[in-house]
Amino acid sequence: MTLLNIINFPDLSDERGGLVAIETGKDIPFKVERVYFIHSTQTGVSRGFHAHKKLKQIAFCVKGSCEFILDDGKKRETLALDNPCKGLLIESMIWREMRNFTDDCVLMVIASEHFSESDYIRDYDQFVSLAT
Numbered sequence: 001m002t003l004l005n006i007i008n009f010p011d012l013s014d015e016r017g018g019l020v021a022i023e024t025g026k027d028i029p030f031k032v033e034r035v036y037f038i039h040s041t042q043t044g045v046s047r048g049f050h051a052h053k054k055l056k057q058i059a060f061c062v063k064g065s066c067e068f069i070l071d072d073g074k075k076r077e078t079l080a081l082d083n084p085c086k087g088l089l090i091e092s093m094i095w096r097e098m099r100n101f102t103d104d105c106v107l108m109v110i111a112s113e114h115f116s117e118s119d120y121i122r123d124y125d126q127f128v129s130l131a132t
């Protein structure tokens with residue numbers, strides 16, 4: 001089973017430009033508690049390198065692109081996120097790394113929980129022993 005669960009959101013673009021709608025209770029398989037975005041990432045920077053015990057998220061590149069690596073402790077899969085209509089669903093207990101951000105990349109994330117540092121697993125070996 002793939003780790004790369006993509007949710008396709010309606011593309012309401014027309015001749016004036018792009019529009020993507022995201023509706024809670026319809027397109028999102030969890031209650032949304034937080035939204036954040038990552039922008040102006042410096043060239044060559046990689047981010048992530050952690051998993052979450054409970055948090056579920058959907059990541060969108062609303063502009064530009066970046067690459068996600070997802071890892072369940074047994075296998076790693078890579079995806080270029082480069083379409084604002086496509087959301088990458090990241091379940092709990094999945095290690096993630098992000099890299100190859102384009103200069104214009106804006107990565108928006110919809111999250112199932114408020115921020116909690118205690119939900120993070122930042123040590124890969126600890127993650128593998130908990131996940132497998």
Ligand code: T46
Pocket residue numbers: 034036038047048049057059096109115
């Ligand atoms: C994830 C990937 C896709 C907060 O205080 N509130 C927040 O909502 C977030 C997201 C972060 N922070 C603090 C925690 C750290 O001190 O901001 C700092 C940077 O966060 P972090 O190093 O975790 O950022 P990334 O880019 O490595 O990971 C982020 C999310 O944290 C993470 O949940 O899945 O984006």
